[in-house]
Amino acid sequence: MELEIEEMNGIIDEEVENELEKEIDETLNIDSFKNTSAFSLDLSVETLFILFKKEQFVFDPDFQRRKVWDDTRKSRFIESMILNLPIPSLLVAKDDEKDQYIIIDGKQRLSAIRDFINPDNPGNGYKLKGLEVLTELNGYTYAALQKDPNMVTYLSRFTSYPIKTNIVRNYDDKKLYFIFARLNSGSVPLSTQELRHTLFPGEFSKFINVESEKNQTIRRILKLKVGKVDLRMRDAELLCRYYAFKYFLDKYDDTVGSILDYTYKEINAKWDEYKEKVALDLIEFDKSAQLIYDIFGENAFKKYSPKDKVYFNFNRLVFDILTVLFSCSENRSKVLNKEKDFEIFYKQLFEDETFADAFMPTTSTQAKTLARFEILNKRFNEAF
Numbered sequence: 001m002e003l004e005i006e007e008m009n010g011i012i013d014e015e016v017e018n019e020l021e022k023e024i025d026e027t028l029n030i031d032s033f034k035n036t037s038a039f040s041l042d043l044s045v046e047t048l049f050i051l052f053k054k055e056q057f058v059f060d061p062d063f064q065r066r067k068v069w070d071d072t073r074k075s076r077f078i079e080s081m082i083l084n085l086p087i088p089s090l091l092v093a094k095d096d097e098k099d100q101y102i103i104i105d106g107k108q109r110l111s112a113i114r115d116f117i118n119p120d121n122p123g124n125g126y127k128l129k130g131l132e133v134l135t136e137l138n139g140y141t142y143a144a145l146q147k148d149p150n151m152v153t154y155l156s157r158f159t160s161y162p163i164k165t166n167i168v169r170n171y172d173d174k175k176l177y178f179i180f181a182r183l184n185s186g187s188v189p190l191s192t193q194e195l196r197h198t199l200f201p202g203e204f205s206k207f208i209n210v211e212s213e214k215n216q217t218i219r220r221i222l223k224l225k226v227g228k229v230d231l232r233m234r235d236a237e238l239l240c241r242y243y244a245f246k247y248f249l250d251k252y253d254d255t256v257g258s259i260l261d262y263t264y265k266e267i268n269a270k271w272d273e274y275k276e277k278v279a280l281d282l283i284e285f286d287k288s289a290q291l292i293y294d295i296f297g298e299n300a301f302k303k304y305s306p307k308d309k310v311y312f313n314f315n316r317l318v319f320d321i322l323t324v325l326f327s328c329s330e331n332r333s334k335v336l337n338k339e340k341d342f343e344i345f346y347k348q349l350f351e352d353e354t355f356a357d358a359f360m361p362t363t364s365t366q367a368k369t370l371a372r373f374e375i376l377n378k379r380f381n382e383a384f
Contacts, residue, residue, distance in 0.1 A: 072130035197236065240264070245321075
């Protein structure tokens with residue numbers, strides 16, 4: 001089972017990496033960056049304290065649940081600073097209009113510092129624990145360090161530690177995705193959903209984050225164990241894909257990433273108009289997914305090969321078209337007691353060259369994306 005999970009995660013990782021490449025492919029050139037500026041500076045903890053108090057860093061408490069460090073890990077990060085060990089640099093984008101910094105990379109590191117010094121409620125930061133070198137500091141809060149004359153050296157080393165910070169100005173979404181990709185090249189590819197959630201905050205973003213994390217269908221697809229969360233927000237991306245293609249398929253003219261961005265921006269901006277519909281369509285999503293599992297069992301959301309007569313691994317394109325199709329109660333009723341007939345119908349769809357080709361690279365073109373939905377809907381209405 002562990003091997004199966006690793007193989008599936010590898011496949012999704014590859015899809016994530018490929019999708020990010022498509023997101024930036026041929027959309028940027030040297031002129032794209034002529035107005036974008038980037039510079040580096042060292043920020044001390046004393047400076048960060050001031051910026052925290054002025055709320056110039058954008059922290060999203062709802063999002064933080066995904067990748068929160070425990071107190072031991074945060075404490076060891078503080079210990080590294082006191083020991084003057086190197087730590088990774090921060091990457092932020094300056095929103096000049098709001099005079100705030102969007103944290104692109106380093107949110108957990110900044111959180112570890114902020115939660116320790118606790119500028120909003122001094123004296124109530126966490127106690128250092130699990131330190132491996134400076135064991136004498138275990139049990140100390142930041143306030144306790146300030147009060148203990150024997151800790152002056154430790155305190156000074158911490159507050160004066162220079163944190164290298166890279167700041168990007170005059171950016172747009174495309175450029176930040178590009179920078180994000182380059183930042184993570186050569187390491188485990190990170191889902192752009194993490195960045196998307198940061199770039200487009202709002203009530204819909206919170207809804208997607210919370211509901212996707214607990215949705216049993218998505219947890220089943222991703223094979224998440226009880227109590228585990230998906231750290232790269234693949235669950236949030238899947239749920240967003242459902243809303244994107246259900247509501248805005250007619251807006252699709254670029255890449256999957258673009259329509260997901262559009263979905264976030266549009267629904268966040270008009271949340272009062274959408275919130276009831278979004279909630280009701282989440283119920284329809286669950287009903288849709290349950291029917292798909294009833295029909296296919298563990299072959300749900302998988303592409304079929306007529307030639308080899310086998311199902312392949314989980315496929316997000318299949319997820320898109322089937323969840324949207326059966327989110328309509330009328331369509332669900334059409335296959336009532338005809339589940340086997342639909343599976344046969346589904347397999348036969350892949351004998352259609354145009355339909356099958358729509359699942360072959362490059363899958364994100366407008367023509368292939370529309371073909372998947374249009375052929376399925378047309379054939380379904382003819383057959384059922």
